[in-house]
Structure formats: C-alpha cells, structure tokens
Amino acid sequence: MESVIEQIINGLRTGSIYALIALGYTMVYGIAKMINFAHGDIIMVGAYSLYVFISLLHIPVILSILLSILVCALLGITMEKVAYKPLRNAPPLAVLITAIGMSFLLQSLALLIFKANPIPFKSIIKLAPVKIGSITIAGISIITFLVTTLIMIFLTLFIRYTKAGRAMRAVSEDRQAAELMGIDVNRTISMVFAIGSALGAVAGILYVCQYQTLQPTLGALPGIKAFVAAVFGGIGSVPGAMLGGILLGVIESISKAYISSELADAIVFSVLVLVLLLKPSGLLGKNRIEKV
Amino acid sequence: MAMLEIKDLEVYYGAIRAIKGISFEVEAGEVIALIGANGAGKTTTLHTITGLVPARKGSIQFLGQELTRIPAHKIVTLGIAHVPEGRRIFSEMTVYENLLMGAYIRKNRKETEETIAYVYERFPRLKERAKQIAGTLSGGEQQMLAMGRALMSHPKIMLLDEPSMGLSPILVSEIFTIIKEISAAGTTVLLVEQNAKKALSIADRGYVLETGNIVLSGTADELKEDESVRKAYLGE
Ligand SMILES: Nc1ncnc2c1ncn2[C@@H]1O[C@H](COP(=O)(O)OP(=O)(O)O)[C@@H](O)[C@H]1O
Numbered sequence: 001m002e003s004v005i006e007q008i009i010n011g012l013r014t015g016s017i018y019a020l021i022a023l024g025y026t027m028v029y030g031i032a033k034m035i036n037f038a039h040g041d042i043i044m045v046g047a048y049s050l051y052v053f054i055s056l057l058h059i060p061v062i063l064s065i066l067l068s069i070l071v072c073a074l075l076g077i078t079m080e081k082v083a084y085k086p087l088r089n090a091p092p093l094a095v096l097i098t099a100i101g102m103s104f105l106l107q108s109l110a111l112l113i114f115k116a117n118p119i120p121f122k123s124i125i126k127l128a129p130v131k132i133g134s135i136t137i138a139g140i141s142i143i144t145f146l147v148t149t150l151i152m153i154f155l156t157l158f159i160r161y162t163k164a165g166r167a168m169r170a171v172s173e174d175r176q177a178a179e180l181m182g183i184d185v186n187r188t189i190s191m192v193f194a195i196g197s198a199l200g201a202v203a204g205i206l207y208v209c210q211y212q213t214l215q216p217t218l219g220a221l222p223g224i225k226a227f228v229a230a231v232f233g234g235i236g237s238v239p240g241a242m243l244g245g246i247l248l249g250v251i252e253s254i255s256k257a258y259i260s261s262e263l264a265d266a267i268v269f270s271v272l273v274l275v276l277l278l279k280p281s282g283l284l285g286k287n288r289i290e291k292v
Numbered sequence: 293m294a295m296l297e298i299k300d301l302e303v304y305y306g307a308i309r310a311i312k313g314i315s316f317e318v319e320a321g322e323v324i325a326l327i328g329a330n331g332a333g334k335t336t337t338l339h340t341i342t343g344l345v346p347a348r349k350g351s352i353q354f355l356g357q358e359l360t361r362i363p364a365h366k367i368v369t370l371g372i373a374h375v376p377e378g379r380r381i382f383s384e385m386t387v388y389e390n391l392l393m394g395a396y397i398r399k400n401r402k403e404t405e406e407t408i409a410y411v412y413e414r415f416p417r418l419k420e421r422a423k424q425i426a427g428t429l430s431g432g433e434q435q436m437l438a439m440g441r442a443l444m445s446h447p448k449i450m451l452l453d454e455p456s457m458g459l460s461p462i463l464v465s466e467i468f469t470i471i472k473e474i475s476a477a478g479t480t481v482l483l484v485e486q487n488a489k490k491a492l493s494i495a496d497r498g499y500v501l502e503t504g505n506i507v508l509s510g511t512a513d514e515l516k517e518d519e520s521v522r523k524a525y526l527g528e
Pocket residue numbers: 305308310328329330331332333334335336337
C-alpha cells in the first residue's frame with residue numbers, strides 16, 4: 001500500500017512538471033494557433049541558465065532562478081518575433097517546420113556552447129524529506145507540488161479576472177474582434193509566449209533538480225510528454241493542460257512500477273489514443289473551457 | 293469638414309480589386325446607409341476604415357486625421373466603434389465580460405461600471421443575462437450585446453455591419469429602433485445593410501455600392517424613390 005502511494009506521489013511530481021510545460025503549449029496554441037515544438041527546448045535553456053548563473057557565475061540561488069526565468073521569457077518573445085510572427089498567415093506546415101527548426105537550433109547552440117557530455121548539477125532544493133506515517137515524501141516533491149499549485153492558482157486567477165487575462169482570451173477567440181476592442185494583438189501574443197516560456201523555465205529548474213544532470217537534449221522528452229499531456233487534456237484549454245499533465249505523470253509512474261518500465265510510454269500513448277477516440281477534443285477540450 | 297471622409301479608396305485582396313476607388317462622407321450626427329448586394333464590398337469598406345484590411349490607395353480622414361496608417365487597435369481610441377458582420381461577440385465569455393472588453397481602452401473602472409449600467413438600461417435583456425456565456429444567447433440578444441459592447445467605448449461614430457442579418461422581422465424592428473435611439477443620443481451612425489428598405493427608413497442619406505463602386509447617392513427619400521433602387525434593392 002505504501003508503495004502505491006509513493007508511486008502516486010512520484011507521478012504527481014513528474015505530472016506537475018508536465019503540467020507546467022503543457023501550459024506553455026496550450027496557451028501558445030490557444031493564442032497563436034500553432035504548436036511551438038521548440039517549447040521543450042525552452043526547458044533545457046531554463047536548466048542551463050540556472051547552471052550558468054549558479055555554478056559558473058556564483059549568483060545567489062533566488063536571483064539565479066529569477067534570471068533563468070527572465071532569460072526564457074525573453075527567449076520566448078524573441079523566438080515568436082523572429083521566427084513565428086513573419087509566418088502569421090503562412091500555411092500551418094511552414095509554421096510547424098519552422099518550430100522544429102527552432103528546436104534544432106536551440107539544441108545545437110547548447111551543444112556548441114556546453115558540448116555533449118552530461119554536466120552534473122547539484123539540486124538547489126535543500127528541503128529535508130517529510131515522513132507521514134510510513135510514507136516518505138522527498139523535499140523536491142514537496143517543493144514541486146507547492147510551486148506548481150501556486151502557479152496554477154495564480155495563472156487561473158490571472159486569466160479569469162485581470163484585464164490582461166481577458167485580453168488573452170479575447171485574442172484567442174477572435175483576433176480581429178479583439179483588435180476592434182483596442183487590444184494590441186502583437187503585444188498580447190508576446191505576453192503569452194513570455195508567460196509560457198517562464199513556466200517552461202520553472203519546469204526546467206524543477207526538472208534539473210530532480211535529475212541532477214544537464215544535456216542539450218534534456219528538454220526533448222519532457223517536451224514531447226507535455227505536448228501529449230496538452231492534447232490529452234484538450235489543446236487550448238488551460239485547466240485541461242493541468243489535468244492532462246498530472247494524469248499523464250501518474251499513469252506513467254504507476255505503469256512503470258507495476259506493469260513494465262519499458263512499456264510505460266506505450267501505455268501512456270495507448271491511454272491518449274483511447275481518450276482521443278472517445279473524445280477527440282481531449283478531456284476538457286471544446287466549448288466553455290477557458291481557452292487562451 | 294465632414295466627420296468621416298473617404299476619398300478614392302481602393303482595396304485589394306491579393307490581386308482582386310474589391311473596392312475600386314470610392315468616395316463618400318459622413319457628417320457628424322447623421323445616419324448614413326451604405327446599401328448593396330452581397331459581395332458589393334460593404335464589409336470590406338468598414339474593415340478598411342477600422343484598419344482590419346489595408347487600403348491600397350486613397351484616404352480615410354476621421355476628424356481630420358488620416359486613418360489608413362493607424363494600426364487597427366488604435367482606431368477605437370479615436371472614437372470609432374465597429375459592430376462587425378456576424379456580431380463577433382466573444383462567445384466563450386460572459387455577457388458582462390463582453391461589455392468589459394468593449395471598454396478595454398477606458399482606464400476608469402468606475403466610469404466603466406456606469407457605462408455598463410447605461411447599456412443594461414438600454415438593453416434590459418443583457419442585464420438579465422449578465423452572467424450567462426455569450427455564445428448561448430439568441431441571435432437578437434447577440435446583436436444587442438455586440439451593439440452594447442460597441443457603446444462601451446463611448447464612440448463618436450458607430451459602424452454597423454448588417455445588424456438585421458438572420459433576425460426575425462420583429463427583432464429587426466427592435467434593432468432599428470435602438471439604432472435610432474443611439475443616433476438620437478448623439479452618436480453618428482454608418483449603417484451597412486442588405487435590407488435597404490429598413491436602412492433607408494432610418495437614414496438621412498445613403499450610398500449604393502455595386503461591385504466595389506458607388507453607383508448612386510442621395511438623401512434617403514431620393515433613394516427610396518429612385519427607379520433602379522426600387523427595382524434592385526426594395527423588391528418592387
Ligand atoms: N478575406 C477575403 N479574401 C478574398 N476576397 C474577399 C475577402 N473578403 C471579401 N472578399 C471579396 O471581396 C468582395 C467584397 O466582399 P464584402 O466586402 O464582404 O462584400 P459585402 O459585405 O458587400 O457582402 C467579394 O467579391 C468577396 O468575395
């Protein structure tokens with residue numbers, strides 16, 4: 001019994017990270033109607049930035065975290081301006097290929113600068129594990145839950161109740177009508193890329209603290225899983241991305257522990273296919289969901 | 293000088309010339325009808341005024357200011373509200389949120405709440421449905437919401453694109469009564485309609501648009517009496 005609970009806790013931890021990343025995919029999709037396949041590599045940039053600031057430049061931890069988030073947010077904005085904005089009216093395939101190109105570009109740059117050898121990185125989370133009965137919850141799990149929960153609450157409130165949040169929803173629903181209201185669509189799209197990439201940075205930081213090693217391709221796997229999570233929850237839906245990410249993490253962790261660690265990914269994808277067969281728009285996709 | 297002055301305007305979609313050099317003007321306080329068949333270029337004309345579609349040639353002056361180089365999102369700040377064809381309300385937001393969107397450019401929240409109260413007074417049904425998701429409203433209610441949303445920016449001129457589209461005759465009359473009220477309250481109106489009869493019944497003057505050209509203009513009474521207008525647009 002304890003081991004089941006521990007597996008679920010592990011799943012929730014990975015799932016929260018997937019959820020953070022999935023939020024970036026889903027928000028960008030909602031507003032720019034494109035899948036930003038380079039989003040996974042933003043996570044990698046977040047992780048490397050943290051390493052540079054802490055291990056190489058010896059900047060205090062909190063400041064390093066904030067700087068890493070800033071780097072990713074600026075990278076997201078730049079990427080949109082340089083690569084995607086010129087393609088606003090281009091066919092979807094051109095946008096897709098550009099996004100994949102961006103992903104390769106970021107990975108190659110990391111490879112060029114940091115080389116292919118994995119770099120060890122010591123977790124910055126010093127929280128001691130907590131014991132509840134016979135169950136032990138690792139410090140990193142507690143921090144991950146805390147951070148992701150806070151972010152999700154804050155983001156939900158922001159989208160629902162602030163002027164900027166309403167502007168994001170308006171642009172995602174009808175870009176022209178939003179312009180008629182006086183909303184600067186370019187600025188709103190930039191803001192969404194910045195928020196999505198900032199969440200990616202947080203995910204990257206949590207991820208590297210969990211795995212404690214850096215590689216140029218480290219964003220690829222969580223990136224693709226989180227993309228699956230976003231589709232699973234209903235692409236374009238913010239609560240869908242949260243739910244999709246967390247469920248995916250738990251399903252993955254349980255399958256790994258009790259069925260087969262080799263088959264875990266296959267099981268995850270089977271569940272995805274099943275859900276999409278039954279509900280093509282994903283768990284919370286379609287109308288009435290707060291899209292961004 | 294007229295409030296809105298359009299001169300030799302030409303608009304293209306790719307290689308296709310949708311507006312072929314039209315000129316017309318709207319004086320402050322007027323209700324102007326722009327009538328024409330489907331595909332004549334009425335929507336394109338309004339879209340060009342509010343910057344959703346770029347002008348290729350010609351000028352659009354509003355209170356002496358050239359609009360053709362101003363980005364779409366800045367135009368509403370000059371006092372131009374556009375109620376687009378097909379309403380284009382934000383269907384996943386509540387009625388109340390849609391009205392807030394209409395006041396996006398306004399900074400004073402208290403003033404916005406007062407304007408919302410004014411819109412609710414004019415459209416009591418919107419007040420009843422304030423918390424409802426806008427996509428669940430009926431067609432007539434959606435049109436009212438689109439107009440109420442436009443009023444939220446305190447426009448000097450309101451551009452209305454086929455407000456009667458898809459509505460029952462009773463609702464059409466209701467909508468036109470409201471347009472008259474909006475005009476009486478001091479807002480200039482540029483009304484695009486296929487329903488020429490209704491449009492000319494409340495307009496001061498009108499223009500007839502045919503495949504990108506203005507082929508006729510005059511007071512509403514003159515147009516109602518015109519042989520070709522009667523034949524082509526009034527079904528007589
Ligand atoms: N987005 C567009 N792309 C290409 N052609 C368009 C577009 N919108 C309108 N048109 C064409 O421009 C002409 C005028 O259309 P429109 O302004 O919508 O007319 P109306 O509002 O009078 O029905 C039509 O021939 C229409 O097919």
